[in-house]
Amino acid sequence: MSFRLAITSMASVIAATSLVSGGSALAHGVAVQGREVTVETTEMGDGIYMMSTGIAGNLALLIGDDGAVLIDDQLPDTGAQIESAIVEITGEGAPRFIVNTHYHGDHVGGNAHFSERGSTIAAHHNIRTRLQNDPQTWMSEATLPIMTFGDDLTFHMNGQTVEVSHVPEAHTDGDSIVYFREANILHMGDIMFAGLFPFIDLDGGGSVDGFIAGMERGVALADENTRIIPGHGPLASVADLQASIDMLREAAFRVRTLVEGGADLDAVQAAEPLADFHDDWNWRFITTERMVATLYNDAIAR
Ligand SMILES: [Zn+2]
Numbered sequence: 001m002s003f004r005l006a007i008t009s010m011a012s013v014i015a016a017t018s019l020v021s022g023g024s025a026l027a028h029g030v031a032v033q034g035r036e037v038t039v040e041t042t043e044m045g046d047g048i049y050m051m052s053t054g055i056a057g058n059l060a061l062l063i064g065d066d067g068a069v070l071i072d073d074q075l076p077d078t079g080a081q082i083e084s085a086i087v088e089i090t091g092e093g094a095p096r097f098i099v100n101t102h103y104h105g106d107h108v109g110g111n112a113h114f115s116e117r118g119s120t121i122a123a124h125h126n127i128r129t130r131l132q133n134d135p136q137t138w139m140s141e142a143t144l145p146i147m148t149f150g151d152d153l154t155f156h157m158n159g160q161t162v163e164v165s166h167v168p169e170a171h172t173d174g175d176s177i178v179y180f181r182e183a184n185i186l187h188m189g190d191i192m193f194a195g196l197f198p199f200i201d202l203d204g205g206g207s208v209d210g211f212i213a214g215m216e217r218g219v220a221l222a223d224e225n226t227r228i229i230p231g232h233g234p235l236a237s238v239a240d241l242q243a244s245i246d247m248l249r250e251a252a253f254r255v256r257t258l259v260e261g262g263a264d265l266d267a268v269q270a271a272e273p274l275a276d277f278h279d280d281w282n283w284r285f286i287t288t289e290r291m292v293a294t295l296y297n298d299a300i301a302r
Contacts, residue, residue, distance in 0.1 A: 037078065039085040042235070046183035047158050050229050051085060053078060056106035057231045060187045062180065063089060064158025067096030070119075071178050071187045071229075072107040076138040079113025094119045097155065099164055100145060101189030101231065102172045103127040103204070105136060112142035122147040124166050126174035126205065167191060170214035171198070171231075173205025177214065179221050187229040188218050194233030194240055197277075197286040198248065200294050208252050208298040215245045247277060255295035256302075265296050 042050040051059040053074060059082070060071040068090055074082055083093045094117035100108045103123075108131065111121050123145035131144055155162035161181040166174075171190040178187040190199065191214040200206045222228065222238040230236050254273040263271065269292055274281075278288045286294075 037081065039078075039081050041085055041089065044183070044185060044227060046160065046180070046185075048160075048180055048183050048185055049089060050235060051082065053081070056109070057101070057104075057190065058187075058229050058233075060178065060180075060185070060229050061086065061089070061095070062158055062160055062162065066157040068092070069097045069099065069155055069157060069162060070095040070114075071099050072101055072189070073098055073110030073114055075106055075109035076112070077109075079110040082110055083113070083117070093117060096120065097122060099123065099153075099176065099178060100127050101178065101187070102175045103130045104172070104190065104201070105138070107190070107231070108143065108145075109138065111145070112140045115142045115146065120147060121145040122149065122153060122164075124148065124174040124176055125150060126172075130172075130174060130204070165217065167210070167214035167217055169205060169207045169210030170200075171204075171206050171211060172201050175206075175214060177218055177221075184223070184226050185229065186218055186222055186226055188215075188231060188241070190231035191215055191218065192228065192230035192233075192236065192241060192244060193286070194228075194230035194236040194244070195281070196233055196283045197281045197288070197291040198244070199286050200298070202294065202297055202301070208248065208295060212245060212248055212252075215241055215248075219245070247281060251277060251291065252295050252298070255292060256299045259296065259299040265293065268292060268296050 037053050037055055040052045044050060047062055047064045049061040051061060056074040057072050062069045087093050094114050098114055098119050098121045100123035115121050125148045128145050128148050151166050153164040163179045164176050166176050175189050175191055177189055200208060200211050218241055219238060226238055228236040228241055251274055255268060258268045258271055274288050274292055282288045
């Protein structure tokens with residue numbers, strides 16, 4: 001199947017960009033849309049690794065005697081490359097468990113690859129429901145998480161307490177953040193786009209206030225030593241997460257003020273309410289103009 005057909009609209013846009021650069025261990029290449037895709041693995045200690053390809057959501061991997069847990073599994077076409085990178089670390093392929101942080105195709109795309117190799121895939125109830133109700137061409141029955149949960153799920157493996165917590169109505173309606181308590185490492189899923197305007201999927205059940213509340217959940221878990229794996233962008237700190245909160249809260253306030261004053265979308269765009277954020281936060285997928293449109297659509301729906 002063609003890669004264009006194989007991924008969601010968000011992922012296809014991301015596939016045309018490069019979110020993460022630098023890193024090490026460029027060992028496992030695959031050509032996607034003519035671009036060489038490589039898995040970059042960063043060892044973080046305590047048996048935990050951050051894995052990135054630059055075209056899809058960042059992964060976290062916990063390994064040890066109790067088996068491996070993988071947070072997210074990227075795209076339909078990258079399963080074999082992710083598996084090869086895991087084999088290089090552990091000597092074994094499919095992890096014992098996989099957690100999906102939300103339903104987008106650049107985070108759940110590898111589910112079928114790994115579930116067919118024996119991985120047990122856990123996800124919030126709404127992820128399975130959305131995948132069932134809106135099947136994509138690349139999906140199969142094996143894409144669906146076999147284990148679902150509501151508010152939270154905890155793994156007790158390899159000396160870590162791995163706390164998976166649902167955050168309602170944030171990036172989507174099925175997001176989770178994942179905290180490796182003893183290691184003090186936090187995977188935010190797509191409730192953090194480090195240094196980038198965030199994608200808030202209003203059609204997928206997301207909301208601006210929920211997104212801010214989700215980031216605040218992350219801040220509440222973290223301290224100054226916490227290493228934060230964002231859904232997209234480079235490894236981050238709690239100060240980076242707070243900066244994302246401050247930006248989004250101020251941006252939402254400005255747009256809501258214009259909407260409450262009677263401005264329509266054209267008038268809001270013309271006022272350029274995020275002009276001073278542009279240089280620091282604009283990027284190819286979520287431009288300043290698109291961020292304004294999302295904030296407008298969220299504001300009129302409140
Ligand atoms: Zn996403």
